[in-house]
Amino acid sequence: MTRTLLSINGLTKAYPGVVANSEVSFEIGEGQVHALLGENGAGKSTLVKMIYGLVKPDSGTMTLRGAPYAPPEPRAARADGIAMVFQHFSLFDALNVAENIALGMETPPPMRDLARRIREVSETYGLPLDPYRTVGDLSAGERQRVEIIRCLLQDPKLLIMDEPTSVLTPQEVNILFGTLRKLSAEGTAILYISHKLEEIRALCDHATVLRLGKVVGECTPRETTAREMAELMVGTALQTPTRAGRDMGGVALDVSGLSAASPSAFGTALKNIHLAVREGEVLGIGGVAGNGQDELLAVLSGEILTPADAVKLKGRPIGRMGPTARRALGLLTAPEERLGHAAAPDMSLTENALLTGSIRENLESNGFLKWSAAETFARKIIKSFDVRTPGPGTAARALSGGNLQKFVIGREVLQRPEVLVVNQPTWGVDASAAAAIRQAILDLAASGAAVICISQDLDELMEIADRFAALNEGRLSEPRPTQGLSVEEIGLMMGGAHGMEVAHV
Amino acid sequence: MIVLEKRPQPSRGWSMSTPVLAVLATMVAGGLLFGLLGKNPFLAIETIFWEPLFGEFASYYRPQLLVKAAPLVLIAIGLSLGFKAGIWNIGAEGQYIIGAICGAGVGLAFYPLEAWYIFPLMVIGGALGGWAWAMIPALLKVRFGTNEILVSLMLVYVAEKLLASMALGLLKNPQGFGFPGSRNLNDYASATSWISQDVGLHWGMAAALIAVIFAYILLNRHMLGFQIRLTGEAPRAARFAGVNPSRLILFCLGASGMLAGLAGLFEVAGPSGQITIDFNANYGFTAIIVAFLGRLHPIGILLAGLLMALTYIGGDIAQGNLGLPAAAVQVFQGMLLFFLLAFDLLTNYRIRLKTREVA
Numbered sequence: 117m118t119r120t121l122l123s124i125n126g127l128t129k130a131y132p133g134v135v136a137n138s139e140v141s142f143e144i145g146e147g148q149v150h151a152l153l154g155e156n157g158a159g160k161s162t163l164v165k166m167i168y169g170l171v172k173p174d175s176g177t178m179t180l181r182g183a184p185y186a187p188p189e190p191r192a193a194r195a196d197g198i199a200m201v202f203q204h205f206s207l208f209d210a211l212n213v214a215e216n217i218a219l220g221m222e223t224p225p226p227m228r229d230l231a232r233r234i235r236e237v238s239e240t241y242g243l244p245l246d247p248y249r250t251v252g253d254l255s256a257g258e259r260q261r262v263e264i265i266r267c268l269l270q271d272p273k274l275l276i277m278d279e280p281t282s283v284l285t286p287q288e289v290n291i292l293f294g295t296l297r298k299l300s301a302e303g304t305a306i307l308y309i310s311h312k313l314e315e316i317r318a319l320c321d322h323a324t325v326l327r328l329g330k331v332v333g334e335c336t337p338r339e340t341t342a343r344e345m346a347e348l349m350v351g352t353a354l355q356t357p358t359r360a361g362r363d364m365g366g367v368a369l370d371v372s373g374l375s376a377a378s379p380s381a382f383g384t385a386l387k388n389i390h391l392a393v394r395e396g397e398v399l400g401i402g403g404v405a406g407n408g409q410d411e412l413l414a415v416l417s418g419e420i421l422t423p424a425d426a427v428k429l430k431g432r433p434i435g436r437m438g439p440t441a442r443r444a445l446g447l448l449t450a451p452e453e454r455l456g457h458a459a460a461p462d463m464s465l466t467e468n469a470l471l472t473g474s475i476r477e478n479l480e481s482n483g484f485l486k487w488s489a490a491e492t493f494a495r496k497i498i499k500s501f502d503v504r505t506p507g508p509g510t511a512a513r514a515l516s517g518g519n520l521q522k523f524v525i526g527r528e529v530l531q532r533p534e535v536l537v538v539n540q541p542t543w544g545v546d547a548s549a550a551a552a553i554r555q556a557i558l559d560l561a562a563s564g565a566a567v568i569c570i571s572q573d574l575d576e577l578m579e580i581a582d583r584f585a586a587l588n589e590g591r592l593s594e595p596r597p598t599q600g601l602s603v604e605e606i607g608l609m610m611g612g613a614h615g616m617e618v619a620h621v
Numbered sequence: 622m623i624v625l626e627k628r629p630q631p632s633r634g635w636s637m638s639t640p641v642l643a644v645l646a647t648m649v650a651g652g653l654l655f656g657l658l659g660k661n662p663f664l665a666i667e668t669i670f671w672e673p674l675f676g677e678f679a680s681y682y683r684p685q686l687l688v689k690a691a692p693l694v695l696i697a698i699g700l701s702l703g704f705k706a707g708i709w710n711i712g713a714e715g716q717y718i719i720g721a722i723c724g725a726g727v728g729l730a731f732y733p734l735e736a737w738y739i740f741p742l743m744v745i746g747g748a749l750g751g752w753a754w755a756m757i758p759a760l761l762k763v764r765f766g767t768n769e770i771l772v773s774l775m776l777v778y779v780a781e782k783l784l785a786s787m788a789l790g791l792l793k794n795p796q797g798f799g800f801p802g803s804r805n806l807n808d809y810a811s812a813t814s815w816i817s818q819d820v821g822l823h824w825g826m827a828a829a830l831i832a833v834i835f836a837y838i839l840l841n842r843h844m845l846g847f848q849i850r851l852t853g854e855a856p857r858a859a860r861f862a863g864v865n866p867s868r869l870i871l872f873c874l875g876a877s878g879m880l881a882g883l884a885g886l887f888e889v890a891g892p893s894g895q896i897t898i899d900f901n902a903n904y905g906f907t908a909i910i911v912a913f914l915g916r917l918h919p920i921g922i923l924l925a926g927l928l929m930a931l932t933y934i935g936g937d938i939a940q941g942n943l944g945l946p947a948a949a950v951q952v953f954q955g956m957l958l959f960f961l962l963a964f965d966l967l968t969n970y971r972i973r974l975k976t977r978e979v980a
Contacts, residue, residue, distance in 0.1 A: 419860050440863030460855035462631060463728060470847065471862045483844045514629040 121146045122167070122198075122274060123187070129162050129174035131282045133235060134163035135329050140147075140177070141322045142331060144274065147303045149296065151316040154326035155349055155546040157306050160309050163326070164276050167307070169193035170201045181273075191222075197273035201254035201263045201280060209252035217250055217266045237268050241295045242434045253477050256404055257291075264295070275299065276307045281315055282572065286607035293319050311349070311547075313342035314575070315495070327351055350547045364582075365395030366430075368566035370415075374426040376415050377580075383406040384590045386415060389594060391585065393535070393566040399595060400555065400581025401570045403610050408590040409570050410452065413539045416568070417449035418442045429535065444475050446534030452543060454517065458524040461513035465505065468512050469494035469527060476531040479517055501526030502552065518545040525553050529560055536560060538568040574606060586610040625970040631953030635968045640921070643961035644928070650960070651707040651953040660943050669935030669953070670940060682934055684821025688760050689930035692717070692884035694923055696831040696908035697947065698836045705840070706852040707976060708873045712758065712773030714879040714905025715780035716751040720882020721889035722787050723750025725869060726894050727810035729792060732804065739811040743886060752875050752881015754780065759874035760805040763867045764922060772838065781901065788898045795964075803896040806889065813890035825887030829926075832880055910958045929954070 123143040129136045137159045154160050165171040167178065169187030169550045178185040182198055187193040190200075207216050214231045225233070231247035236246040243261045250579050251259060260280060263386035268273055277296075281289045296306055296319060310316055315336045316323055323350045325333045333348045340382045374389040386408050393399040403409060414420040416427065417439050424433035430449050437445075451457045470490045474480050477491045494508035501522040505515055512520060525541055541557065542550035558580055561567045571589075577584055578598055585595035588611035596609075628963040648670075652662030673682035696713045703710045710716075722749030730737050758772035806812045816822040840846035852859040852869055860866065884904065891901055911929050916922030936950035 127696075259895060294942045326768050417861060418863070438863050438865065443863070449861075455855070457861055458853045460851055460858045462854050463851070467847070467851075471851065474844065480844050485844060485847060511630045600694060 118142070119146050119181075121148075121181060122541070124167070125177050125179075127163065127166055127170060127173045129166060129173050129179070130606060135171075137166070140331055141176075142328070142334065144305050144307060146305055147300050149286040149306045149308060149320045150324060151320035151323035152307060152309045152326065152417060153313075153316060153323050153349055156310065158349070160326055162280065162329075164278065164309060167193070167274075168198060168276060176397050185491060186428045194270055194272075197331055198276070199267035199270050199274070199278040201267055201273035201278065203278040203280075204283065205259050205263055206449050207251045207259055207262060210250070212245035212250050212390070213245060213254075213262050214475070215302070216249075217269065218261060220266055220494050221269075225581035233269060235263055237547045238265050241265075241268060242291065243295055246493065251427075256406065257285070257288040259286070260292070272304060272305060276309070278309045279311075280308075280603045281310065281312060285610040286603045287402055288572070289315065312455050312575075313337075313345050316345070317342060324341040325349055338422060346547060360614075364397050367392050368395045368430060369393050369568070370428040370431075372426060372428075373375070373415075374422055376411060376420050376422055378408075379420065383411055386411050387590045389592045391568075391595060393568055395502065395534075395564050395566050396561055397583070398561045398567045398569060398581045398583045400577030400598065401587055401592070402572065402574055402577050402584060402606065403574055403587035407587045407611075409539055409572075409587060411590070412587065412592075413451055413537060413570060416447065416453070416537045418447075434514070440475060443472065443531075444531075446476075446533070447537070448472070448476075448528040448531055448533035449537040450528050450539065450541065453514060454520050454524055456605055459512040460522060462511055463521060464494075464509050464511060465498065465503075465515075466491045466494045466508045468523070470509070471499060472527060495529055497523055497526040500530060502549075518549040522549055522553065525556065529556050533560070533565055535566045535568070537568045537570070538571065541569060541575065542576060547618065550576075551610060556579075574603075584609070622974075623919055624973045625948055625966070626970075626973050631968050634870055635964075636916065639964040639968060640916065640961060642964050643914070645819060646960040646964070647953065647956045648919070650857070650956055654949060654952065656946065658949060660908065660945060665939055665943055668939045669932055669950075670683035671935075672938050673931055673934045676938075677840060682778060682938075685934050686930045687929065688823070688827050689933050690926040691825040693696060693822070693889075693908050693911045693929055694926035695825060696877075696881045696905055696914065697911040697926060698829070698832040698919060699880030701912045701915070701919070701922060702836065702839075703873035703877050704850055704853075704912055705717065705917050706849040707856065708870055710755060710773050710877045711759070711770050711772045712775075712777045712780075712906055712974055713877060714756045714757070714901055714903065715773070716878040716881035717885035717888075718777075718780040718784045719885070719904045720747040720751035721724045721885030721893075721900060722784060722792070722883070722896060723747055724886030725806060725889045726787075726792060728806055728809065729804060732809060732812070733833040735811045735881075737811070740755070740814070740824075740890070742768050743812060743890060744883065747882045747886025748879045749882070751885065752879040753873045754882070755878020757872070759871050761884055762874075763870055769870070773874075777905070784896070784900060785898045788896050788900070792896050794895075800897055805890070805894045806892040808837050812890055817829045824893040825884060825891060825950055826882055828887060829923075833919045833923050840919065845872070872902055883907075889975045892899040907954070911955070929957075932957070946954045956975060 125141050126137050132615050140163055154159050162171060166173050168188045169192055183197065214227055214234055217234060218230055224230060234245065234247040241582050243265060245261050245265060251262065260283065282293060300306055309322055320337045321504065323333055323337045331510055335345065344416060345410060370392045372390050374386060376386045378385050384407055391438045418437055419439060422435040422537050424435040427435040429445055434442055434445065446468050455461045460471065470479055477493050479486050479493065497503065498505060498508065503519050503523045505519060525538065528536055539551050546552065554576065559569055569577065571579060580600050584598045584601055585596040586593045586609035593609040648666050652666050655665040656662040670786045673679065700710055700713055707777045726744040727746035727939060728739060754776060757776060758769040761767040761772055762769045794802060794804045795872065812827060814823045816824060848859060848869060849862045850861060852864055889896060889900065907929060911925045912922060915925035932954050939945045941946055941948060
């Protein structure tokens, strides 16, 4: 390793009620690809926000190339050669690439010069991008390129990347890694935030592991197994979900020739979807976010109605039935968005238990609500799914993401579904809770239910699904058995590199 | 620097105490206003809040309180159902007028027959009239996605024109010497809503009380009430739960129209007595304030209706005794809603003083 670029000493930042970072210290060398690893809520984001000048530390110091470094705002951080690509893009759909980049500059050069510079930089780093294309037409991977190029134009010494691969297909990830390796070879240090362990093993030179705001370990990812890193992250031995061998029954849910427009202007229409899932089977549906996942869930939950024959539950056409009728028949769903869709934020857990449980759990009679029965059901969910909360009277929004997710999944699983459809069941959930949710899904399938799991986490799908299909621009690929499926094949099913190419340099 | 911080849970304590705080703040600001107008602020506040309840002529004012509060509570209960679900019926005033016209029309059609069934038929007529007037914005919203706020509000003005036409034409008293206005229903024993005019009790008060109880049960014990609250708090979750939005719109607008129509009927057959050009007294708009002042909660609305009636009657007394301008009293009532909404923020947010971070 060469000289130290940035060294962090005892950074501490506390928010009311929670210490986000406590005495965090580590060093990043020039040209080093340094991973920052940790579960959700481990304090990764707060830490990089301090480095980028968005948050001021309570105590502790940083030194950049030997000089004290305390950026009061992101502009100062950028002036010192620190750039950041955020997880959520901040781009204007209606403007073109060059205009978007110009917007983020202090003194943008004339548009023609800027376009030329964008072309130069993009080609040098293997990220071809036409500066005059409208951002609204770009895929998620291409939008990320815009953000990266915006950073590279500043000629950064340290590039911070926050969960960059969550929106990419495996092929797109490979292209990105090529760029990052090239940058690193030229001396740019990269601080890479992720919880995807295999990626970190493939890319990073060094990893710092955070847990509950503290540094709990450092390692060299290439010499450490993913399991060891995961256990360092979680702090306990991790339980891998176990799959019991099971018999598949008849077809439980059958979707054929289903097309549906999206209710939202920015949504993706579903185009001619065919799928069948059998009793006892877990069908995994992958794909980059925004390719029709929400719409597929809505079509199955009954929020979007379709021709009756397009969706059949055990041979019975249900396409024109609403959510309540479908629940009565045993088709239960859990949407991705926990607050506001799967649960009402300001309502108590008891009320949220009632939200989907009223029919199957018999929580109403003649339209009158049985509050005590609803509370008992809420308590049962809290107990069986280890939801950490003061009690069923707590408002849903007061729960952490992981705990609310356990509640939402538990609510459906405990209603003994015939078919369960879940979207992003472990999104933003810590590793141990994620393992518990996956286990619950597998147990449910083992008991004879059919499960459709929509997820962007390919590792998760490989772990629990029997067959895999991918959504790409509203179309569903032919499902294939997960066993023996390679990452390349999965990537191609997800749409390959979405028309992106690698510039050969 | 003052920073607003969202509370993890809505604060129960603040939710209960904001109406009280709003009333106190209104007293202070109102007193200031009256002071600037050259009146004795303490006397003015005392006249508005004390005089009607415990003053010299309290025995006269107290029944008046119920007469004023009954239509306010009745209308506000209906509005609160829709408001809870995010369905904004602003046109209760119009539904109130149409309810009164229909109810009075039914009664006058039977004149001079005396029979026990006439008043019940008038009640049904009033309810149906208000309901039908509210169905116009409801159906337009369900079928064409129109904005119920605009449509229901505009229909108030249509209803006012209809009222004038009725008072001058169809329902005009044939023996009224050509003066506009219908026969006085107080002189028609089968069609009056007074239970006892001496005590100042009429059926509208009973109906308001029943509506409060009914709404309480609906919202707390019934699936439909749960769906109303769910739709207001998280529309997407409501859809996911299986709520049919169109049905909910029809129910909420229909119910609020019906209650407003009933309020109109009880008013025309009781305290007002006849259909006149200016029969409506802004109860439909004031009920919006009452609904919010009562936190959209049935019991709260009952108390808020009584409080609002108090400011009405107290305001009248203050106008008479102290020569306060009518507009000042209206500003005073408006302040109440203003302060309530302002303090409401504290239910969901806490205020924190933060020293500015020096760059």
